Amino acid sequence: LTLVLDTPGAILLAGAALLWSAAGAYAASLMARDAGRQRFAVWWLLTLTGSLGLFVVGDVVNFYLLFTLASLAAYGLIIHEQSPPAYRAGVIYVALALAAEALLLIALVMLAAGHPDANPPIRSVVAALSASPMRDGIIALFILGFALKMGLVPLHVWLPLAHPAAPTPASAVLSGVVVKAGVIGLIRFLPFADGATFWGAVLIGIGLVTAYYGVLVGVTQRRAKTILAYSTVSQMGLLSVLLGVGLAPADPTAADLTAYYAVHHTLVKGALFLGLGILAKTGGRRLLLLLLLIAVLALSLGGM
Numbered sequence: 001l002t003l004v005l006d007t008p009g010a011i012l013l014a015g016a017a018l019l020w021s022a023a024g025a026y027a028a029s030l031m032a033r034d035a036g037r038q039r040f041a042v043w044w045l046l047t048l049t050g051s052l053g054l055f056v057v058g059d060v061v062n063f064y065l066l067f068t069l070a071s072l073a074a075y076g077l078i079i080h081e082q083s084p085p086a087y088r089a090g091v092i093y094v095a096l097a098l099a100a101e102a103l104l105l106i107a108l109v110m111l112a113a114g115h116p117d118a119n120p121p122i123r124s125v126v127a128a129l130s131a132s133p134m135r136d137g138i139i140a141l142f143i144l145g146f147a148l149k150m151g152l153v154p155l156h157v158w159l160p161l162a163h164p165a166a167p168t169p170a171s172a173v174l175s176g177v178v179v180k181a182g183v184i185g186l187i188r189f190l191p192f193a194d195g196a197t198f199w200g201a202v203l204i205g206i207g208l209v210t211a212y213y214g215v216l217v218g219v220t221q222r223r224a225k226t227i228l229a230y231s232t233v234s235q236m237g238l239l240s241v242l243l244g245v246g247l248a249p250a251d252p253t254a255a256d257l258t259a260y261y262a263v264h265h266t267l268v269k270g271a272l273f274l275g276l277g278i279l280a281k282t283g284g285r286r287l288l289l290l291l292l293l294i295a296v297l298a299l300s301l302g303g304m
Contacts, residue, residue, distance in 0.1 A: 002121055004058030008187050008259035013055040015263030016177045019270040020048055026274055027169035036080060040167070043076030051177050054184050060112050061119040063188070064104060070181055071097040071149070077170035078162045089161035096158050100148035104185070107141035110134050111189070122188050130194040139199050142189050149182030150236040153210040160221075163229035168277030171225055175232045176270035182236075183262050186243050192252040200248025203240050210237025224276050228269065235265045 005013070027044065031037040050070025057063050072094070079090035111125045114132070129135055144155075151159040159179075163171045186203075190196070214234025221227045239258055246254020 001062050002058035003056050004121075004123075005056055008255045009055040009184065011256070011259040011263050012180055012184060012266070013052060015266040016052055016055065016180065019176045019266055020052070020173060022274060023169040023172045023270065026172075026277060027167070030167065030169060030277070036082075039076070040080050040170075043073050043080070044170070046073035047077060047173070047178065051173070051181065054181050058123070059119050059121055060108055060125060063122060063185075064101075064108055067104065067149075067181055067185070068101055070178060071101060074162075074170075074174060074178055077174065078166045080167055080170065081165065083165070085161075086165040089158070089165040093158040093162050096148050096155065100145045103141050103145035103148075107138050107145060107189075110138050110141070126189055126191060127193070129189075129191045130196075135196075136199075139190065139196060142186065143199065143202065146182035146185040146189075147206065147240075149185070150179050150240070151182075151210075151233050152206050152236060152240055153213045153233070156210070156214075156233045156236075159233055160226050160229040163232075163273075164223055164225040168225075168273060171228075172270045172273035172277075175228065175273060176266040179232060179236060180262055180266065183239055183243075183258065187255045187258060190243065190247055192246055192255055193250060195247060195250025197248045200244045200246070203244030203247060205244075207237040207240030207242075207244060210234065210240060213237070225273070228272055228276070232265075232269055235269070239265075 024044070027040070031040055034040065047070055050066045050068075050073060053066040054063065054070060057066055075090050075094045075097070078093055079086045111129065111132075112120050114128070115125055117124075129138060132138065148155045159175075163175055166174060190199075211234050214230045214232075214237060218227050218230030218234065221230060239262055242254060242258045242261060246252070246258070
């Protein structure tokens with residue numbers, strides 16, 4: 001196991017740890033009388049381990065293992081309510097999660113095939129990616145695999161199903177942190193130092209479509225958590241654009257800028273989900289205050 005704490009990882013780790021702490025405090029109160037609280041706690045801690053570990057892991061094998069842990073453990077959070085919508089969302093989510101892991105496994109094997117170490121550092125294999133004869137295929141597999149986790153169109157279908165089905169604290173971390181597994185994956189494995197003009201343009205194109213699609217569909221929804229889910233889809237599109245803008249001209253600083261925007265989304269979207277949960281529990285007593293808070297946070301996110 002190799003651990004690396006660079007600037008993008010540190011930024012994302014700090015925001016994720018803060019949101020997990022706040023959502024954990026909320027979950028402790030919400031689940032105090034829930035019959036399935038012990039089961040929920042197990043899935044919660046497994047997802048937490050995988051999500052936070054991804055921001056600091058520095059070798060290929062353990063990145064894949066932590067990615068798999070975060071992806072599969074989140075299934076237990078999505079189906080916690082054990083309702084038909086929750087099971088439907090869980091089945092779609094886990095099917096797409098397994099597809100993403102299959103794509104990433106192929107890409108990682110191709111990437112590490114020529115390295116003398118059985119478990120090479122990520123930096124070493126990415127540095128040699130541009131010289132690989134399989135370069136374009138590897139990058140395409142990485143973009144597909146991580147796009148599934150981020151929820152880029154048309155691979156976004158699990159997001160608006162999973163977030164409304166999961167308990168509120170789980171929705172907060174799924175939307176605020178778990179989708180960032182795809183973001184840190186693209187930051188780690190795309191060759192920003194050498195550039196890739198075509199694939200940068202692909203990320204920009206997919207990101208623009210996703211950003212506008214998330215807004216246009218989100219405003220037609222009635223359930224607040226579904227609206228926030230489509231908002232996350234839109235924001236992941238903007239992150240894809242940022243990554244593409246950095247990848248095309250070989251600008252490594254794009255990784256830091258993307259991480260900064262991503263942590264802003266983590267904190268704002270987490271606060272919005274938790275605020276909705278508080279609103280549901282308190283009824284109308286704090287309606288005005290919470291609506292004002294949500295409006296300020298939404299405007300802040302849009303202003304980025």
